[in-house]
Amino acid sequence: MPASTHRTPSTAGEGPMSYAIFQLARAHRARAAAMLREMDLHPGQELLLMQLLDRDGQTQSELLESVGLDHSTVSKSLRRMQDAGLLAREPAAHDRRVMVVHLTDKGRAMREPLAAMWRALEETSAVNLSAQQAESFVGIAYAIADALNCRDVAAGESE
Numbered sequence: 001m002p003a004s005t006h007r008t009p010s011t012a013g014e015g016p017m018s019y020a021i022f023q024l025a026r027a028h029r030a031r032a033a034a035m036l037r038e039m040d041l042h043p044g045q046e047l048l049l050m051q052l053l054d055r056d057g058q059t060q061s062e063l064l065e066s067v068g069l070d071h072s073t074v075s076k077s078l079r080r081m082q083d084a085g086l087l088a089r090e091p092a093a094h095d096r097r098v099m100v101v102h103l104t105d106k107g108r109a110m111r112e113p114l115a116a117m118w119r120a121l122e123e124t125s126a127v128n129l130s131a132q133q134a135e136s137f138v139g140i141a142y143a144i145a146d147a148l149n150c151r152d153v154a155a156g157e158s159e
Contacts, residue, residue, distance in 0.1 A: 031125075
């Protein structure tokens with residue numbers, strides 16, 4: 001594995017792991033965004049598509065919860081995706097105020113291109129890692145995410 005060429009600013013020296021996570025997230029997001037642009041998608045739209053590919057016909061509220069994005073971001077993304085012909089939104093039969101989202105044929109056809117994009121992103125991301133390191137990283141990344149998302153930790157910090 002090549003030595004890191006990144007220099008941590010002295011102020012971030014108190015949190016080198018956090019700074020590394022920031023740099024990783026920024027680089028990963030930039031690479032993914034470039035790949036998504038080639039597919040005429042905006043970042044975040046792939047997450048909505050993947051959720052709908054797994055379970056078509058979700059409400060906007062269900063999609064919002066599953067991707068963890070804010071309401072305005074999801075609404076804007078869904079509007080763009082509808083304009084692009086990837087999905088259709090219609091009022092739910094049980095409550096006309098609730099919008100149900102369905103993929104169109106064009107949206108369903110995104111399954112393999114999205115899978116190929118994620119495979120390529122994974123290969124690029126792990127090019128300098130062994131299979132064992134990549135597997136360990138996934139576990140570590142989820143452990144960090146769980147720690148950051150834990151309400152007990154956040155409550156303890158404010159006391």
